[in-house]
Amino acid sequence: MKSRYSIFSLMRNALSYHEKWPEAWRSPEPKSSYDVVIVGGGGHGLATAYYLAKIHGIRNVAVIERGWLGGGNTGRNTTIVRSNYLWDESAGLYEHAMKLWEGLSQELNYNVMFSQRGVMNLAHNQQDLRDIARRVNANRLNGIDSEFLTPHQVKDLVPIIDLRGNGRYPVLGASNQRRGGTARHDAVAWGYARRADEHGVDIIQECPVNGFEIENGKVTGVQTAKGLIKAKKVGVVVAGHSSVTAEMAGIRLPLVSHPLQALVSEPVKPVIDTVVMSNAIHAYISQSDKGELVIGAGVDKYVGYGQRGSLPVTEETLAAICELFPSLKRMRMMRQWGGIVDTCPDASPIISKTPVEGFFINCGWGTGGFKATPGSGWVFADTIANDRPHPLNEAFSLERFNSGYLVDEHGAAAVAH
C-alpha cells in the first residue's frame, strides 16, 4: 500500500527536501499472460484499468502504452469538461462522467485540479440561437444544468468580450453550463495510473503493439515490442491510431483521423475566469492557473497522423479570437501543438464489442474525449468485465453504422469536422 498524499505527507517529505517521495507507479516487465490487456495508456485506458480492478475485481490487468503515459491526446487537449450534449444517449454518458469528475480528486487521492468555472457556448446568428435554445432545453429535461444567457449576461461574466465581435462575429447569446470547467489533464492520467498500480495493474510503457493473436475468431494475445502477451480479453483505447490498431485484428472502423491543434499564450494576469467556446468559428479560450490563455483551434480538413496542425487553421482561429477579444490582439503565443483525433461520422464515440470475441474497442471520441475520461473508463471496464455493453454505452455500438441508429452530436461537439 502506497502512502496517501496529504498535507502531512507533504510536510514529512518537505523535511527531506522532497527527495524521498516513493515512485507513483511501478514499471514492471510484462508477465506472460493477463486476464485483460488494455492497449493505450492515456486517460481513458488508465481509467478503464482502474475501474476494472476497483469495481469488477479484475486485477490481473496490463496497460500497454507505445510512448509514455498521457503523452498523446490526454496531454494535448485544452482540458475542458462539460456534459451539455443534445441526445438522451449522450447526456447519460457525459453526465455520468461529470458526476465522476466531481468526486475524482478524492477518489484518486490525487489533485486533478477540477475547476467548475463554467463553460459557455456562443451564438453568432439566429440559427445558432435556435440550436442553443434547443440544446439548453434538452439538457434541462435530462437533469443537466444548462442555462441561456443574453448578450449582457455574457458581458457580465466575460468583461473582455466585444459583443459586436468587430461586426463580424456578433454575440447574440450563449448557453452556459456552470458545472463545466477545466481539469489538469496530466494529473488525470497520473492519478489513474497511481491508483490502478496500487490495485495491482501493470503499466508497461514504451511498448508498441505490433499485432493480435486471434484463434477461431477469439483474441488470445497481443504481439508487442516486448514479446507475446497472452490475454483473455483485449480493450483498445488508442484514439487517433484506432483504425490502424483495429486493422491488425481485421476490423474496419468508420473513423477519420485528423490533426487538431491548440496553443497557449504568454502568461498574463487573470482576464477570463470561465471557458468561452464558439462552435461557429472553431475557437475556444480559457485561462490556466499559470495565467496562460489556452486556445483551441479546429481540425485540419485532411487525414493526418502528423502531430502538428497546419498554419491556415491557426490563423483562422486567432483571427476569430482577436475579433471577439480585441484586448488580446497583442498577446504572443508561446507554444502550438497538435494531436490526432479519431472523428466519427456522427461525432459520438464507439464503445463496443467487435466481431472478434474478447476484443473490445473504445474510440471515435474525436475532438472531445477528455471531458468523458472517467465515464469512458467506467463504462468500458463494465463492458469488458461483463462481456456486454452497459446501458449507458449500449447506443454507442459499432453496430449502429449498420442499423443507421446514429447519435448525431455535431452541434454539441463544438469543433466542426
Add this chain to the structure above:
Amino acid sequence: MLEIKCPYCGPRFETEFSYGGEAHIERPKDSENLSDEQWGEYVFMNSNTKGVFLERWVHTSGCRRWFNVARDTVSYQILAVYETGTKAPKLDLRKDV
C-alpha cells in the same frame, strides 16, 4: 501549409482546395439487394490509412475540378496528382512510416 499541384491550374496553397476524403470508393451496383452490413461498409467505413493514402481534392477557389492525390499521411508529402477516373500511378511506397 500544403502546396497542392492542381493538374489544371498548377501549384496553389491548400486553402484554395476542399477535401473529398478517400478516393476510389465505388458505389455498389446491385444496390437494391445490399444487406445493411454492405450499406454500412459503403457509407461509413474507410481505410483511414497511416502512410500513403489515395484521396480526392477539389480546387474550390480555382477551376472547381476534382482530382486525386497520393499523399503520405505522416510526412504529408504529396507523391502524385492524377485525374479522377484514372488509376493511381505506380508509387515508390515507403514501408517505414
